[in-house]
Amino acid sequence: MFDLTTRRPTMSQLDPQTHDSLHHMRELMESADCLISQAEVEGALDRMADEITRDLGDKLPVFYCVMNGGLITTGHLLTRLGFPLEVDYLHATRYRGKTRGGELFWRVSPEIPMAGRHVVIVDDILDEGATLAAILDYCREAGAASITTAVLVDKQHDRKAVPGLKADYCSLEVADRYVFGFGMDIKGYWRNAPGIFAPKGM
Numbered sequence: 001m002f003d004l005t006t007r008r009p010t011m012s013q014l015d016p017q018t019h020d021s022l023h024h025m026r027e028l029m030e031s032a033d034c035l036i037s038q039a040e041v042e043g044a045l046d047r048m049a050d051e052i053t054r055d056l057g058d059k060l061p062v063f064y065c066v067m068n069g070g071l072i073t074t075g076h077l078l079t080r081l082g083f084p085l086e087v088d089y090l091h092a093t094r095y096r097g098k099t100r101g102g103e104l105f106w107r108v109s110p111e112i113p114m115a116g117r118h119v120v121i122v123d124d125i126l127d128e129g130a131t132l133a134a135i136l137d138y139c140r141e142a143g144a145a146s147i148t149t150a151v152l153v154d155k156q157h158d159r160k161a162v163p164g165l166k167a168d169y170c171s172l173e174v175a176d177r178y179v180f181g182f183g184m185d186i187k188g189y190w191r192n193a194p195g196i197f198a199p200k201g202m
Helices: 022-031 038-056 070-078 130-141
Strands: 033-036 062-066 086-094 104-108 118-126 146-155 172-174 196-198
Touching: 033 172, 038 070, 038 118, 038 146, 038 172, 062 070, 062 130, 070 086, 070 118, 070 146, 086 130, 118 130, 130 146, 172 196
Parallel strands: 062 086, 062 118, 118 146, 146 172
Antiparallel strands: 033 196, 086 104
16 A cells, blocks of 8 residues: 555545545555556566667667656656666647647746757657647657657557557557556546556446
């Protein structure tokens, strides 16, 4: 069992009936289905690191962590890479409604220039992929020499923003369920869970 921090969730995260109490979040974890164990996640990261080392070990690449979900995957992946690289992060969302689809709003924009560099975008999950597709467009416009994506989990469904969208490096797949753990949250919590889980009945 993991110890939860005492940080209060924001009002937008609160369920009006349960208030996301400590008891409720612990019950949610205890009843959740474990879809992918910690050992399976570790093995997948080992395989991903081997593939990335083979392809980019002599390229002096820049790894960009997509916040917040990609934080844990990026940290675990980087410790497996035994070659020189740079690390940066970005936090982007897509405008919806009146603005055109695909336009990015940068909560935090990248600091390391992408022009002429071998860029690796690291995220936790490829779900519909709308934000990832827009980030890739940005990388192309920024003049990256090459762009690859490393994603821990690919969710299996037919709602991809770009038909056939796949990550270049990805060793795990999950069914079309709400998942959390290893960087992915449920109502702001349980990013720290060591495997991939789904709430019971979801």
